[in-house]
Amino acid sequence: MAGRGVLPAHLARALAGQGRDVVLAEMAGHGADNPEGLPVIGYRVEKLGALFKALRAAGVQELVFAGAVARPKLDPASFDLKTMRLAPRILSAMKGGDDATLRAVLDIFEGEGFAIRAAHEVAPDLLPAPGVLTLAKPGTRDEKDAARAARIVKALAGADVGQGAVVAQGVALAVEALPGTDAMLAHVADVAGACRPDPAGARGVLFKGPKPGQDRRVDLPVIGPGTVAGAVRAGLSGIAIAAGGVMMLDRTRTLADADAAGLFIWVRSDGGVS
Amino acid sequence: MAGRGVLPAHLARALAGQGRDVVLAEMAGHGADNPEGLPVIGYRVEKLGALFKALRAAGVQELVFAGAVARPKLDPASFDLKTMRLAPRILSAMKGGDDATLRAVLDIFEGEGFAIRAAHEVAPDLLPAPGVLTLAKPGTRDEKDAARAARIVKALAGADVGQGAVVAQGVALAVEALPGTDAMLAHVADVAGACRPDPAGARGVLFKGPKPGQDRRVDLPVIGPGTVAGAVRAGLSGIAIAAGGVMMLDRTRTLADADAAGLFIWVRSDGGVS
Numbered sequence: 306m307a308g309r310g311v312l313p314a315h316l317a318r319a320l321a322g323q324g325r326d327v328v329l330a331e332m333a334g335h336g337a338d339n340p341e342g343l344p345v346i347g348y349r350v351e352k353l354g355a356l357f358k359a360l361r362a363a364g365v366q367e368l369v370f371a372g373a374v375a376r377p378k379l380d381p382a383s384f385d386l387k388t389m390r391l392a393p394r395i396l397s398a399m400k401g402g403d404d405a406t407l408r409a410v411l412d413i414f415e416g417e418g419f420a421i422r423a424a425h426e427v428a429p430d431l432l433p434a435p436g437v438l439t440l441a442k443p444g445t446r447d448e449k450d451a452a453r454a455a456r457i458v459k460a461l462a463g464a465d466v467g468q469g470a471v472v473a474q475g476v477a478l479a480v481e482a483l484p485g486t487d488a489m490l491a492h493v494a495d496v497a498g499a500c501r502p503d504p505a506g507a508r509g510v511l512f513k514g515p516k517p518g519q520d521r522r523v524d525l526p527v528i529g530p531g532t533v534a535g536a537v538r539a540g541l542s543g544i545a546i547a548a549g550g551v552m553m554l555d556r557t558r559t560l561a562d563a564d565a566a567g568l569f570i571w572v573r574s575d576g577g578v579s
Numbered sequence: 580m581a582g583r584g585v586l587p588a589h590l591a592r593a594l595a596g597q598g599r600d601v602v603l604a605e606m607a608g609h610g611a612d613n614p615e616g617l618p619v620i621g622y623r624v625e626k627l628g629a630l631f632k633a634l635r636a637a638g639v640q641e642l643v644f645a646g647a648v649a650r651p652k653l654d655p656a657s658f659d660l661k662t663m664r665l666a667p668r669i670l671s672a673m674k675g676g677d678d679a680t681l682r683a684v685l686d687i688f689e690g691e692g693f694a695i696r697a698a699h700e701v702a703p704d705l706l707p708a709p710g711v712l713t714l715a716k717p718g719t720r721d722e723k724d725a726a727r728a729a730r731i732v733k734a735l736a737g738a739d740v741g742q743g744a745v746v747a748q749g750v751a752l753a754v755e756a757l758p759g760t761d762a763m764l765a766h767v768a769d770v771a772g773a774c775r776p777d778p779a780g781a782r783g784v785l786f787k788g789p790k791p792g793q794d795r796r797v798d799l800p801v802i803g804p805g806t807v808a809g810a811v812r813a814g815l816s817g818i819a820i821a822a823g824g825v826m827m828l829d830r831t832r833t834l835a836d837a838d839a840a841g842l843f844i845w846v847r848s849d850g851g852v853s
Contacts, residue, residue: 375776376750376776378776378777399749402749403750456738457735457738457740460734460735460736460738460740461731461734461735461754462734463734463737464730464731464734464735464751466731466751466754470756471756475673475676476650476677476757477738477740477741477757478756478757478758479756480735480740480741480755481754482744482745482753482754482771483750483752483771483774484771488770488771491770492762492766496762496766497756497757497758500757502649502650502652
């Protein structure tokens with residue numbers, strides 16, 4: 306179930322490498338990257354009956370939801386029978402926010418007999434082990450900034466908002482919302498970075514973590530070379546991610562880019578640097 | 580105790596209009612607007628003893644803290660005796676975040692015998708009564724967006740972060756951090772606004788409210804003509820502020836600008852439009 310971003314292609318490659326048969330299902334108007342040229346099932350949310358049928362016809366037993374999908378604008382007039390039956394359940398979940406909606410959607414697919422696998426279940430190498438992975442190491446001030454940013458992300462969880470924050474010298478330069486981490490880092494580079502209390506002081510840390518209530522059947526937050534580039538442009542000291550809660554794409558290039566820029570990447574367990 | 584922004588000058592005018600003697604105290608390097616040409620006491624945080632003495636010499640009995648002040652970079656070598664004695668108290672409060680720091684600072688001034696008055700105590704017209712103040716009224720979708728944004732601001736309070744959020748069609752386009760409301764609105768105009776799920780759907784609402792734990796002795800959040808201009812540029816439907824918790828500067832121009840742009844301004848009590 307392929308959405309935006311590089312994760313679906315990455316997973317497809319990993320799964321193909323494991324010798325598994327992979328089919329990409331793409332929402333109409335949201336074609337995913339498909340560098341492996343895998344078979345594709347296109348679908349519309351209005352025609353869930355058709356989607357379930359096509360998945361079964363392709364022999365699909367397990368589903369991985371990977372990559373973001375914009376909330377589609379629905380055309381109720383073209384609902385098939387299945388979508389019509391499921392609509393009240395989805396619409397009622399939508400009132401509870403994105404997490405509740407996603408949970409309802411996953412429950413529906415499971416109810417249709419498909420097993421849901423998280424991306425990090427099928428490609429466990431995506432989750433780096435705790436520790437500092439780069440030549441640069443976080444200093445005491447960076448550790449404090451990371452801890453503060455982690456508290457902010459945790460507080461936001463109650464409101465079903467983003468999964469990242471940038472803190473420098475103890476102050477919150479930016480908090481992630483719908484536009485995502487890259488947009489937040491661009492905002493720090495262009496505007497918010499000038500608000501560091503001491504221009505010559507600690508540069509600040511990007512922290513990313515999963516929302517505590519997040520359904521682990523879907524993809525965890527991700528960092529990769531794009532995140533490193535954004536953090537460098539924002540002038541940060543480094544990136545801290547919650548251990549076991551954030552995936553790293555293209556690990557070799559991500560770490561090489563960070564090392565080249567003198568940035569640290571710290572897979573952070575609660576507590577100090579480990 | 581005059582900081583950045585238009586609030587100090589506004590208060591000075593209001594107080595002068597009440598026939599009161601007003602003195603502006605400005606932190607060195609942070610001169611405040613002073614259109615009334617009021618007497619000014621310059622101070623440095625390193626010399627709090629000198630500040631207290633100057634305030635007493637000017638006959639000051641009541642203090643209003645108004646406008647933002649950047650956390651100063653301190654030079655311990657030039658601390659006077661008073662600052663040296665108070666430093667441990669302030670430094671220990673700084674570990675608890677901006678709110679705790681501010682509380683400690685206010686306590687110190689009170690301990691020196693000055694009464695702290697909130698801006699809205701000395702100029703009560705700054706706090707508009709509940710209701711919709713503009714020709715445009717929030718619709719049902721706007722009310723929902725305002726309620727969601729209010730929940731986000733409340734959740735952030737626990738992490739001592741900003742006091743505003745922008746929600747459109749149920750999704751959080753932006754969350755306020757240190758750079759403030761204007762920077763957040765510019766970010767919505769330039770970047771985040773494109774993330775509205777339905778480009779033709781509800782435009783979204785800026786909600787501002789005080790942090791629930793905020794010390795009411797200092798200035799509440801503020802909106803004014805600049806906020807309206809930012810909201811218009813961000814393409815929002817309107818602005819909702821927490822009743823009794825957000826001040827409106829230059830009310831006549833703020834409302835005229837909003838009416839000219841078809842924007843609503845809603846002083847929101849928890850619950851529906853009142």
